Amino acid sequence: MIRSADRIFAGSVAGLALLVPATLLLITALLLIDAFPAIRAYGLSFLTTTTWDPVKLVFGAGAYVYGTLVTTAIAVTFAAPVAIGAAIFLTEYAPRATRAPLAFLIEVLAYIPSIVYGLWGFFVVVPLMRSAIEPALQAALGGVPILGVLVSGPVVGLDLLMGGVILAIMILPILLTVTREVLLAVPPSQREGMLGLGATRWETVTRVVLPYARVGIVGAIILGVARAFGETMAVTLVVGNSSTAISPSLFTPGYTMASAIANQFTEADSDLYFSAIVEIAVVLLLVAIVVNAAARLLIRRTGAAREGLLL
Amino acid sequence: MLVTRDREMGEMKQVMSRLLAASALALAAFIGACGGATTTPGPSAAADPCFPVKGQCPGEATALNGAGATFPAVIYSKWIDEYNRLTGVQINYQSIGSGGGIKSITDKTVDFGASDGPMSDQQLADAKAPILHVPMVMGAVVPTYNVPGVTTQLKLTPDALSAIFLGTITKWNDSKITTANAGVTLPDQPITTVHRSDGSGTTNIFTDYLSKVSPDWKSKVGAGNSVNWPGGVGGKGNEGVAGSVKQTPYSIGYVELIYAIQNKLGYAQMQNAKGKFVDASLDSVAKAAEGITLAPDLRVSITNSDNAEAYPISGFTWILAYQEMPDKAKALALTRYLWWSVTDGQRFAKELGYAPLPKDVASKSQEKIRSITSGGARALPGS
Numbered sequence: 001m002i003r004s005a006d007r008i009f010a011g012s013v014a015g016l017a018l019l020v021p022a023t024l025l026l027i028t029a030l031l032l033i034d035a036f037p038a039i040r041a042y043g044l045s046f047l048t049t050t051t052w053d054p055v056k057l058v059f060g061a062g063a064y065v066y067g068t069l070v071t072t073a074i075a076v077t078f079a080a081p082v083a084i085g086a087a088i089f090l091t092e093y094a095p096r097a098t099r100a101p102l103a104f105l106i107e108v109l110a111y112i113p114s115i116v117y118g119l120w121g122f123f124v125v126v127p128l129m130r131s132a133i134e135p136a137l138q139a140a141l142g143g144v145p146i147l148g149v150l151v152s153g154p155v156v157g158l159d160l161l162m163g164g165v166i167l168a169i170m171i172l173p174i175l176l177t178v179t180r181e182v183l184l185a186v187p188p189s190q191r192e193g194m195l196g197l198g199a200t201r202w203e204t205v206t207r208v209v210l211p212y213a214r215v216g217i218v219g220a221i222i223l224g225v226a227r228a229f230g231e232t233m234a235v236t237l238v239v240g241n242s243s244t245a246i247s248p249s250l251f252t253p254g255y256t257m258a259s260a261i262a263n264q265f266t267e268a269d270s271d272l273y274f275s276a277i278v279e280i281a282v283v284l285l286l287v288a289i290v291v292n293a294a295a296r297l298l299i300r301r302t303g304a305a306r307e308g309l310l311l
Numbered sequence: 312m313l314v315t316r317d318r319e320m321g322e323m324k325q326v327m328s329r330l331l332a333a334s335a336l337a338l339a340a341f342i343g344a345c346g347g348a349t350t351t352p353g354p355s356a357a358a359d360p361c362f363p364v365k366g367q368c369p370g371e372a373t374a375l376n377g378a379g380a381t382f383p384a385v386i387y388s389k390w391i392d393e394y395n396r397l398t399g400v401q402i403n404y405q406s407i408g409s410g411g412g413i414k415s416i417t418d419k420t421v422d423f424g425a426s427d428g429p430m431s432d433q434q435l436a437d438a439k440a441p442i443l444h445v446p447m448v449m450g451a452v453v454p455t456y457n458v459p460g461v462t463t464q465l466k467l468t469p470d471a472l473s474a475i476f477l478g479t480i481t482k483w484n485d486s487k488i489t490t491a492n493a494g495v496t497l498p499d500q501p502i503t504t505v506h507r508s509d510g511s512g513t514t515n516i517f518t519d520y521l522s523k524v525s526p527d528w529k530s531k532v533g534a535g536n537s538v539n540w541p542g543g544v545g546g547k548g549n550e551g552v553a554g555s556v557k558q559t560p561y562s563i564g565y566v567e568l569i570y571a572i573q574n575k576l577g578y579a580q581m582q583n584a585k586g587k588f589v590d591a592s593l594d595s596v597a598k599a600a601e602g603i604t605l606a607p608d609l610r611v612s613i614t615n616s617d618n619a620e621a622y623p624i625s626g627f628t629w630i631l632a633y634q635e636m637p638d639k640a641k642a643l644a645l646t647r648y649l650w651w652s653v654t655d656g657q658r659f660a661k662e663l664g665y666a667p668l669p670k671d672v673a674s675k676s677q678e679k680i681r682s683i684t685s686g687g688a689r690a691l692p693g694s
Contacts, residue, residue: 054510055533127558154501156559158544241508241545253544259508263547267510267536269410269434 028285035279037272046279052243054264059276061283063243067160067254071235072228074164074250075171080221083175091183092205103180110173118237121166126238129165130157134251153249156240160254163239167231171224178223182216182299183209219298226291230284232258257284354650354681354693361643361692364397364651368692371400371647372640378405379412379425382512382567383628386448386663387425390648390656397651400644409512410536416442416631422641424631427512428519428536429610441634444609445649445679446627448657449666451568451596452517453578453624457556458483460498465579466491466588469524469615469623472581475563476504476521477528478542483561491582498561505555505564508545510536516626517565520614524623565624568596569664585619592622596666599625609675625666635684642683642690649680650691 032039038046038059049060086106090099134155141147186209194204210217240253241263257280268274353362361368377387384406391402407415409426416424417438429444454467471487474480480487483497507514518534532538544559546552549570556564556576568591571578580588589595599616615623630649636642653668653676660667668676683690 051539053539054537055535055539122554123558130559154503156503156544158555158559236508236547237551241547242540242543244540244542255545263508263545264510264537266408267410269413269510269536273537 028282031278031282031285035275035282038275038279039282041272042276042279046276047283050243050246052260054268054270054273057270057272059272061257061260061276061280063246064255064257064260064280065283066246067163067239067243068229068256068258070160070250070254071163071167071239071256072225074161075167075228076221076224078165078168079172079175079224083172083179083220083224084217086176087179087183088205088209090180092201092209103177106176107173109169110177114170114231114233117166117170118234121162121234121238125165126157126162129162130155134161138251149248150250153247153251155251156253158238158240158253159251160239161250163235163254163256164250166234166238167228170231170234171227174227175220175224178220178299179213179217182213182220185216186212215301216299219295219301222291222295222298226288226295229291230258230288231256232262235259236262354677354691359693361647364394364647364655366397367399368643368647370640370643371398372638372644373399374401374403375422375641375644375648376403377412377423377425377630378407378415378421379631380409380427380512380628381406382409382427382450383425383448383665386660386665389659389663390652393656393659394648394651398647400648402648408510409515410510412631416633422636422645423633425629426631427626427628428515429612429629430631443632443634443679443683445630445632445653445676446600446609446668446672447630447652447676448660448668449596449600449613449625449627450516451591451599451622451625451666452513452520452565453568453571453591454563454565454581455553455556455571455576455578456563457558457560458498458500459560461495463492463495464577464590465495466582467579468582469520473521473525473528475502476506476541476543477525477531478504479527491588500561503559503562504540504543505552505559505562506540506543506545507548507552507565509547511548512536512626512628513549513565513567514538516614516624519612519626520624523612523615568593572664581623583619583621583623584615584617587619589620589622591624593661593664593666595620595622596625597669598622600627600672601669605672605675609679627672632679632683634682635687636690637685639685639690642685643692646680646683646691650677653677653680 042049042059046059046061047065048062050062051058051060052063053059090103094102134151134157137151138155141151190208190212191204194208199207235256236259239256239259241255241259242253243255243260261277261280265277268277353359384404387404391404395401404425409428412424412426413430413434415421417434419439430438430442435442454472456465458465465488468487468491471480471491474487481501482499483502484499489495489497515534515536518528518532518538521532522529522534532541544555546555546564549566552564553566553570553574553576556562566576570576578591580590582588598618599613599621601621602618603613603616605611609629613625613627616625632645632649636645653673657667657673681689681691
């Protein structure tokens with residue numbers, strides 16, 4: 001009796017567990033079917049050409065790919081140093097009693113709905129960018145080679161830089177949380193050994209803790225990248241939603257893949273148009289799977305998983 | 312999925328803001344409804360149990376499903392509500408966008424569709440059954456701007472408007488703008504253009520107008536719910552465009568007339584096809600469909616109307632219906648509802664910010680409704 005009940009239970013939970021990968025497979029398959037007309041029509045050039053013209057039915061997602069890459073790069077550039085610094089402080093320097101509350105406060109950022117970030121960005125940060133920050137950047141960097149190009153052109157506030165800044169704030173919690181877990185997973189014996197040899201705390205952090213955790217931190221950054229790639233609502237509100245021309249200036253209004261889907265899905269009235277939008281979704285999904293898998297692999301290698309870190 | 316949720320949120324916001332406006336006007340509408348007791352002119356003079364519209368009609372279906380444009384969603388839900396109170400017929404309208412409306416009626420997943428732009432010849436050919444276009448009400452699109460220091464209402468020529476959005480005019484003090492605005496000092500500042508980032512019937516009317524007045528626009532950009540914009544920034548929904556314009560000095564965008572009125576946005580006067588500068592209002596919008604020749608299938612764009620009093624960026628919104636509906640009960644219910652909408656229902660239009668159909672167009676809509684058949688026989692009672 002007991003045995004058969006056991007077997008039934010084992011079987012049903014196995015079935016439930018299989019439901020999840022089955023859903024993923026189903027979504028991928030359905031997206032591929034819907035994207036097929038666009039894949040057949042454009043092949044790989046879909047990702048490299050930049051004309052997106054629903055009237056003449058010419059679709060190339062190059063500008064969206066570019067916008068996604070640039071905003072993500074900006075986000076990681078801003079968020080990673082902050083997250084790593086804060087994580088070092090929280091694990092190595094902060095008084096024990098303040099560690100948990102501080103970490104909690106930063107993690108709260110992750111619970112704020114995306115649309116709230118978007119509205120705050122649109123009504124508070126964008127006017128600030130347009131009237132103060134971007135003109136100041138232009139004045140300071142305008143004459144500098146290479147950097148000057150990044151800040152050239154008219155200042156509107158709704159641009160790639162702004163999209164990246166919002167993303168930086170949004171990926172900060174995941175970057176910080178994972179980096180902190182990775183640092184915590186560095187065995188105490190490593191620190192103790194170093195301190196026992198007479199090393200300062202600075203030497204301990206730079207010579208032992210960070211090298212030990214390096215791979216895991218890279219994993220954390222990749223998880224942040226994955227989050228930034230798929231983020232939709234907040235970016236849509238501030239990035240400018242314009243796919244006209246790829247320009248090296250970060251002050252040009254841009255467009256990300258996720259925003260393009262959100263904006264154009266409803267009114268995609270021809271089959272090819274619809275299919276092209278679904279193809280963007282396919283690209284996003286594949287990138288998300290690859291990036292997440294890579295990040296998890298790296299984090300596991302630092303031994304964090306063995307220390308009970310659940311990702 | 313995230314994408315779907317965001318999309319729904321955008322739509323919800325749009326519908327919600329309209330519903331808010333609708334409820335503010337509900338009292339007025341209620342009084343209006345009490346004043347004008349339902350004396351719907353029926354399709355024939357003979358006595359008919361189905362007209363005037365009151366109570367159930369014998370053999371009528373009690374439920375209908377429709378989907379499509381978001382622009383007319385407020386008046387459609389008002390009509391559906393009023394009609395339900397009169398007859399008990401339950402109509403479910405999902406405002407999923409014009410593209411979705413066309414898709415739904417093409418795939419036969421709804422009893423009727425709705426769109427702000429007419430279906431193309433190709434789309435009609437792809438549909439599984441012949442489809443009719445029935446104009447329901449009218450709307451308009453206005454250029455709204457933010458030019459610090461300018462307090463008088465700007466006047467724009469078609470030439471200036473298309474050049475601004477094409478990017479061939481880049482400064483506010485360009486002679487194309489200043490010549491029509493004698494006495495106004497326009498600044499030597501770059502123009503930022505703002506367009507809809509989401510696909511929209513509003514964009515369709517606006518770009519359709521620009522395609523008519525500018526050969527350059529027609530060849531380089533064209534008309535559609537979404538187009539390949541030559542520049543500027545995109546905002547999501549009317550609120551996204553209006554917000555960006557309000558925030559960005561020296562910018563210009565376009566929004567639905569009703570949205571501009573509700574939010575007290577300044578908008579420009581447009582020069583119409585007869586050379587007259589016209590302020591957008593429900594009356595000047597209605598004029599766009601008056602005294603002009605309509606194509607027999609009513610799939611007609613009325614932007615840049617020849618009427619000398621017309622506001623030029625105006626358009627119809629259509630119900631898409633099957634020419635032949637095999638289900639007799641549904642055909643009866645739909646034709647009766649549509650008939651009521653283009654006759655008695657028109658009195659709700661102005662309160663909700665839509666221009667009612669001019670008489671000659673309303674009678675053409677009625678002809679279309681009469682021509683809907685079920686099993687080869689006319690579906691509308693008394694027709």
